[in-house]
Amino acid sequence: MEVGQEGRYVPHHPQKIAFLFSAMRHFAGELEKKGFRVHYSHLDDKDNCQDLLEEAERLAGRYRCDDIRVTAPGEWRLAERIRKRRGTISWHRVADDRFFCSFDAFAEWADGRQRFRMEHFYRWMRRETGILMDDDGEPLGGKWNFDHDNREPLPKQLDVPCPVEHRADDITREVIELVGTHFGEHFGNLEHFNWPVTRRQALSDLRHFIERCLPRFGDYQDAISDDHAFLYHSRLSGALNAGLLRPREVCEAAEQAYHDGSAPINAVEGFIRQILGWREFVRGIYWLNMPDYKRENRLEADRDLPAFYWSGNTDMRCMRRAIEMTRNHAYAHHIQRLMVTGNFALLCGVKPEALCDWYLSVYIDAYEWVELPNTLGMVLYADGGYLGSKPYCASGKYIDRMSDHCRQCRYDVKKSIGEDACPFNSLYWYFLERHEKQLAGNQRMKLIYGSLHKMKDDKRKALREQAQDFLDSLEYAPAYGRGEHLQGYRRAKTAG
Numbered sequence: 143m144e145v146g147q148e149g150r151y152v153p154h155h156p157q158k159i160a161f162l163f164s165a166m167r168h169f170a171g172e173l174e175k176k177g178f179r180v181h182y183s184h185l186d187d188k189d190n191c192q193d194l195l196e197e198a199e200r201l202a203g204r205y206r207c208d209d210i211r212v213t214a215p216g217e218w219r220l221a222e223r224i225r226k227r228r229g230t231i232s233w234h235r236v237a238d239d240r241f242f243c244s245f246d247a248f249a250e251w252a253d254g255r256q257r258f259r260m261e262h263f264y265r266w267m268r269r270e271t272g273i274l275m276d277d278d279g280e281p282l283g284g285k286w287n288f289d290h291d292n293r294e295p296l297p298k299q300l301d302v303p304c305p306v307e308h309r310a311d312d313i314t315r316e317v318i319e320l321v322g323t324h325f326g327e328h329f330g331n332l333e334h335f336n337w338p339v340t341r342r343q344a345l346s347d348l349r350h351f352i353e354r355c356l357p358r359f360g361d362y363q364d365a366i367s368d369d370h371a372f373l374y375h376s377r378l379s380g381a382l383n384a385g386l387l388r389p390r391e392v393c394e395a396a397e398q399a400y401h402d403g404s405a406p407i408n409a410v411e412g413f414i415r416q417i418l419g420w421r422e423f424v425r426g427i428y429w430l431n432m433p434d435y436k437r438e439n440r441l442e443a444d445r446d447l448p449a450f451y452w453s454g455n456t457d458m459r460c461m462r463r464a465i466e467m468t469r470n471h472a473y474a475h476h477i478q479r480l481m482v483t484g485n486f487a488l489l490c491g492v493k494p495e496a497l498c499d500w501y502l503s504v505y506i507d508a509y510e511w512v513e514l515p516n517t518l519g520m521v522l523y524a525d526g527g528y529l530g531s532k533p534y535c536a537s538g539k540y541i542d543r544m545s546d547h548c549r550q551c552r553y554d555v556k557k558s559i560g561e562d563a564c565p566f567n568s569l570y571w572y573f574l575e576r577h578e579k580q581l582a583g584n585q586r587m588k589l590i591y592g593s594l595h596k597m598k599d600d601k602r603k604a605l606r607e608q609a610q611d612f613l614d615s616l617e618y619a620p621a622y623g624r625g626e627h628l629q630g631y632r633r634a635k636t637a638g
């Protein structure tokens with residue numbers, strides 16, 4: 143069912159909507175070819191209710207169904223609506239098989255633990271699944287984690303493979319036109335649409351990644367490029383989350399590359415950790431803690447989203463490029479999300495609901511089960527350290543080390559004060575100062591608070607004023623929220 147309500151509860155990127163509609167239409171066709179009877183509700187069917195539950199019940203009535211069976215939704219809001227539904231027909235939720243770890247298994251792992259750390263969960267998952275384990279039950283390569291080998295900055299010379307080009311067939315072309323007509327006002331363009339919409343295409347993306355990108359994935363996992371949106375990342379999150387690929391086959395393909403000698407252990411382990419570790423872990427955290435998790439705001443952040451998140455209209459080169467890539471591809475890689483757009487919002491004190499709605503809207507892979515813990519927990523530290531042991535806050539120095547943005551920026555990354563000073567620098571110190579009470583006791587922040595304490599009062603004052611002036615100079619996207627979700631975006635677009 144293509145229903146307008148699901149495309150609009152936040153203003154999803156048009157590529158995301160086109161990706162899902164096209165994949166659904168292709169899948170319906172494949173089922174029909176196999177002899178199944180399929181009813182497919184098109185977005186512009188006259189009798190389409192445009193609401194998922196109502197449309198399903200309308201069809202169930204029409205086909206005289208006994209009940210409705212649905213894969214457990216990936217978002218609390220839908221799961222709750224289904225749970226509370228009291229219509230004439232009953233709903234049954236079927237477990238989602240796009241994951242390794244069931245809700246019950248995660249709850250069992252979590253039971254009795256004071257602290258949840260992804261690394262502990264990941265080791266447990268490796269043992270449970272046998273992935274990246276040798277015959278003696280030891281981690282392959284002799285270590286659980288090769289993360290310290292995966293922090294190479296961007297090299298001067300780069301040979302980045304282009305992604306596989308998927309030619310749009312009639313179905314995809316039709317869908318792109320439909321989405322342009324119905325959702326054209328949303329942030330994002332459709333011109334660069336190049337996502338896999340069938341399992342065959344998704345498998346060819348997987349092969350391409352394993353052969354061409356995986357060998358260097360580890361080394362440049364944290365690097366950021368002004369020119370290359372994807373670098374050596376897999377671009378598989380959309381296909382994984384939509385069910386075109388299974389996490390096990392993706393992990394096994396990567397492990398096989400290690401056994402074949404075509405990819406080094408730091409790359410293979412680093413990649414598998416993202417899927418077997420992070421992806422499963424954040425999902426577990428989400429379902430274990432909703433709906434309370436969504437209300438967390440331990441740092442009491444209360445600022446609206448800066449309007450340029452919707453327009454890209456900023457002189458900060460790193461922010462501008464991350465937002466432009468997002469607009470063009472419905473994609474930015476993890477470090478751009480975490481250390482550029484995420485870090486900036488953390489330093490500014492953007493309120494969780496405003497930032498979460500942005501991330502949920504703009505990425506090809508965004509569903510609340512994965513977006514919320516990453517944004518609210520990992521980026522904003524709004525859960526007080528439940529998901530991550532410290533905030534990922536950083537000054538411009540980090541971005542300069544990992545990217546080639548700064549030398550193309552109008553701001554000077556080496557300066558903290560003055561008209562051309564990099565805004566990340568003063569915001570960083572101001573953030574640390576504002577949250578000293580919550581963060582200074584954190585062992586992992588001791589060093590940096592030591593530097594803050596050594597700083598002379600007049601320097602601290604100058605940094606504080608620089609940051610406050612910068613924050614005052616920004617335009618914000620007001621009244622952005624459920625129900626009014628397009629209002630902030632429209633105003634920002636007009637202003638931009």
Ligand SMILES: Cc1cc2nc3c(=O)[nH]c(=O)nc-3n(C[C@H](O)[C@H](O)[C@H](O)COP(=O)(O)OP(=O)(O)OC[C@H]3O[C@@H](n4cnc5c(N)ncnc54)[C@H](O)[C@@H]3O)c2cc1C
Nearest residue numbers: 375376377378379416420421476479480507508509513516
């Ligand atoms: C603020 C923020 C919001 C995010 N929102 C989403 C989201 O809505 N949907 C989503 O799938 N990922 C999200 N992520 C995680 C991660 O950024 C994306 O999965 C990744 O960038 C997708 O690109 P890729 O397929 O090229 O990933 P690669 O770098 O190639 O990684 C391989 C795979 O590992 C998984 N993965 C990697 N990191 C994470 C993570 N932190 N959490 C869960 N899975 C992970 C993904 O399935 C990804 O395809 C978010 C991260 C941040 C910091």
Ligand code: SF4
Nearest residue numbers: 458460538548551564
């Ligand atoms: S100078 Fe600052 S704002 Fe400019 S690209 Fe570097 S980190 Fe970003």
